[in-house]
Amino acid sequence: MVHLVDSVGERGRNYTIDVLRIQTILNSKGYTIAPGRGICGEDTIAAIKKFQASFMAQPTGLIEPYSESLRKLSDESHAFYEWSGDSSQWSQEKKLKSLTPNLRSKLQPVIEHLRSAGFRPHIYYGWRSVAVQLGLFSSGRSKVKFSFHNAQLPDGTPNSYAADIIDSRYGWTGQAEIAGFWSALGNAAKSHGLIWGGDWSSFRDVAHVQLLPNSRLQSIKQESGL
Numbered sequence: 001m002v003h004l005v006d007s008v009g010e011r012g013r014n015y016t017i018d019v020l021r022i023q024t025i026l027n028s029k030g031y032t033i034a035p036g037r038g039i040c041g042e043d044t045i046a047a048i049k050k051f052q053a054s055f056m057a058q059p060t061g062l063i064e065p066y067s068e069s070l071r072k073l074s075d076e077s078h079a080f081y082e083w084s085g086d087s088s089q090w091s092q093e094k095k096l097k098s099l100t101p102n103l104r105s106k107l108q109p110v111i112e113h114l115r116s117a118g119f120r121p122h123i124y125y126g127w128r129s130v131a132v133q134l135g136l137f138s139s140g141r142s143k144v145k146f147s148f149h150n151a152q153l154p155d156g157t158p159n160s161y162a163a164d165i166i167d168s169r170y171g172w173t174g175q176a177e178i179a180g181f182w183s184a185l186g187n188a189a190k191s192h193g194l195i196w197g198g199d200w201s202s203f204r205d206v207a208h209v210q211l212l213p214n215s216r217l218q219s220i221k222q223e224s225g226l
C-alpha cells in the first residue's frame with residue numbers, strides 16, 4: 001500500500017509530501033487537480049470525494065493512512081506502484097527506462113564510450129519525484145522546484161529529460177575531477193547532442209546532462225501535467 005505519514009483531504013493533516021503523493025495518484029487516474037501541487041485545496045478534496053463516490057455511499061473527502069480509501073487508491077494505481085520508492089536506488093536498467101526515449105537513445109552511447117575509456121559510469125538519478133526535488137531545493141542542492149528530472153507523462157509515468165552520471169568509484173569526490181571523469185562525461189554528452197551542466201557558470205552541475213535547453217523547462221512542466 002502507498003505510505004502516508006498522516007491524513008490527506010478535508011480537515012486532514014495535509015503534509016506536503018503526502019498531498020503530493022495523493023495528487024500524483026489521483027492525477028494519474030484522470031482526476032484533474034489545478035496547479036498549486038502539494039497544497040490540499042478544494043479541487044483536491046473534490047477529486048478525493050469523486051474517487052470515493054465510486055465505492056462509498058458517503059464520501060468523506062479524507063484519506064487516512066491504512067484506510068480503505070488508501071488501499072483502493074493503491075491497488076488501482078499500478079503505474080504509480082511500479083515507479084514508487086527511492087529512485088536513486090533503482091537498477092541501472094530501471095533508471096534508463098525512466099528517461100524520455102530520445103534522451104535514453106543519446107545517453108546509451110555516452111555510457112558505452114565512457115566505459116570503453118576505462119571509467120565506471122553509473123546513472124545516479126534518471127527520473128525523480130517532485131517530492132524528492134523539493135527536498136533537494138530546500139537543502140540547496142538544486143536551484144529549481146521543478147527540474148527536467150521530474151518530467152512525466154500525464155498519467156504519472158516517469159519521462160525524465162535529465163540524468164546525473166557519476167563514476168561509481170568516485171561519486172562527487174575530488175577523485176572524479178582528478179581522474180578526468182567530469183570532462184570526459186561533458187565531451188561525450190555534447191558530442192551526442194546533449195547539454196552538460198558542467199558548462200553552467202552560475203550553478204555548475206558536473207554530473208548532470210539533459211536533452212533540452214533550460215528555456216524549455218516550463219513547457220515540459222506543462223506537458224507533464226505538473
Ligand SMILES: [Zn+2]
Pocket residue numbers: 149162163164205207208209
Ligand atoms: Zn541533474
